[in-house]
Amino acid sequence: MPKILHTADWQMGRAFTRFETEDGAALVEARFEAIETLARLATENQCDAVLVAGDVFDAQTVADRTIRRVFNATQGFAGPWVMLPGNHDAALAESVWTRAQRLGAVPENVHLALQPGVIDLEPQRLSILCAPLTQRHTYSDLTEPFSVYQTPEGFLRVGLAHGSVQGLLPDEIDSANPIAPNRAEASRLDYLALGDWHGTKQIDERTWYSGTPEPERFRNNEAGNALIVDVSEPGATPTVTPVPTGRYQWHQLRETLAVHSDLEQLLERLGTLPESAVVDLRLDGSVTLAGEEALLKALSVAEARFRSLRCERGGLQLTPTEEDIAALKADGYVGEVVESLWERQDAAQDDVARDALAILAGLLREREQEAAQ
Template sequence: MRLLHTSDWHIGRTFHGHDLLDDQRRVLSELAEIVRAENVDVVVISGDLYDRSVPSGEAVQTCVDVLEQLRRTGARLVVTSGNHDSPQRVGAFAGFAAAGGLHLHTRVATLHEPTVLSDEHGPVAFYGIPYLEPDPARQVLRTSTAPGAAEDVERGHPAVLGEAMNRVRGELDSRDPGTRSVVLAHAFVTGGGSSDSERNIAVGGVDQVPADVFAGVDYVALGHLHGCQRITERVRYSGSPMAYSFSETRQRKSVWLVELDSEGLSETRRIELPVPRELATVSGTLEQLLHDPEYESATDCYVSATVTDEARPVDGMRRLQQRFPHAVHMEWEPAGGRARASLRYSEAVRDRDEPRLLRDFVANCRGAEPSDSEGELLDRALSEVNTAEVRR
């Protein structure tokens, strides 16, 4: 049986305010081409289909379109929900969807109940473990019964995911010994590398779970971390299909093609995905960024710029976008550094009149004292404000 492992689509996400739906449609539509070219039998999606629990109508329609494209290839789909998803919304009509080949696993109480699909070697059991919010999941696991269930569950991610896997293994043990197994899970597994675009799931400072919690299954398709990576031979993250932060600039987005034979996992292969628009980070004075040929290769990229002028450039982002139309982020970091005021607020304002305080504020924001003409404008504005206050 051939599987395609993907996750973290985050449909509906924006990138520094820029709408990504068109880019997401292009990249996710490529998955159907991969499924056809590689004769994939099952597509597994390990959580975070959407970027928010209440997605927009456009985001929902995009997700539906992509899932329909995948289903038209003849592949079956197995999906679980992530920490960005609403499990109730993603899992709505799960019973009806299963009849059409879309198997939705979003309920904590039934995470031990697999979707069982077969090939020439026999059955493969797919267990979908949705993102487990520790305290609510703990309560559900305490009150539900399943093979291998404990009487009580400790607090925290490791404990609830450990209990989930006990139930999975308990159910799997009740099946024919030749049954192969695949687990979908949305979690932060120790050894994985994170990026800036993942939402923190730490509770009490603890968010990671050890890889050996997944012992006893043939393949673990993880979601949550956005970089494609191998934790162990059997435990892997597919990562997100697109970069969602500049910390992912050097990541090459991809999916895992997974082969199961009669004995279990036999082969894994990484397949790279198309990049709708590259990311680039540039640094220099504003004049350098606007005119230096060194930055020509970044003109069609999403750009994060660090400007190093001694004073904060006026209208910097608009000017950057004249050369880099897709510039989405700008930071000001003077080349020599900027002294940080060490005085307490009460000391910083002591014995200073309003005009001086206003000039100091502008100087602190810009890194340079206001010019004479700017000082006159500030005085005029302050005078108008004071006059208006008196009239009240």
């Protein structure tokens, strides 16, 4: 029973510059670890081949060291790898692929599908029908020639392509690099391994996007998997099993706080996220001074626990209650400043006034605690 591991969209060399240096470096390293995980899974599941459906590299200009590390990471699986150029690493006349070949970095068991055609893996009885991108964007279906490609009798016909299945992807993604939605049936494919959509997605019983093995976006699209594909014989319906591969989980939270229970639910949700979380949090609405104190404490704990936490609080206003103001014991001139900052941030959504009010409230609370000792 032939078995393949389908993966795509590694985008090695990608930089995570919007993160803190330490976090960005960890996210980069996780992508190399993902390749090692793929190799281990292929070996453990006794796969006949690993197919990489495009965008192995994030750009043509990645460093030589990155190129070498990518191919070094494949060593855990001794069987054949077939790597297809995608839109980020198209097979140009001079490309990251030709540079890899000049460097002597490509192992003998790695097949680079730099030209359209068929790669026959004879011991595995697999024919890989390849549609590499030779430029970043094309506007014709590069998989159309699959219908006329001849393959040996008794070999599985497996398509390998990178692009957008027309009319079937979310958000009406009918862009460049189109692929016909009935390509597997029209070209008599036993399986069509696709890349470009970064989440795991089934198109039909023979056509799947594997998604990227390590998430890199705040998008709820089932990223962080590889696919183990079993086909008992030519013509049989494949059995496709998603296998988790991602190290980090990306969460984008958009919360509006209106009452105290909203804050409680947010803090509870943050507490349930794993240490491997990469969190992008944006808060709107309003919070009391007591709520602000609880929020800041929780965010401080979460920042130390998660891989990364970025919190945008520009839309969150401080709305002190009478109990908040009374608890500050701010009389005289200090009380007037508190009142002024409250009114200023409430009237104009002034971030400086909000932050100043929070700082002043914190100082007053510290003074009260010291006096009580």
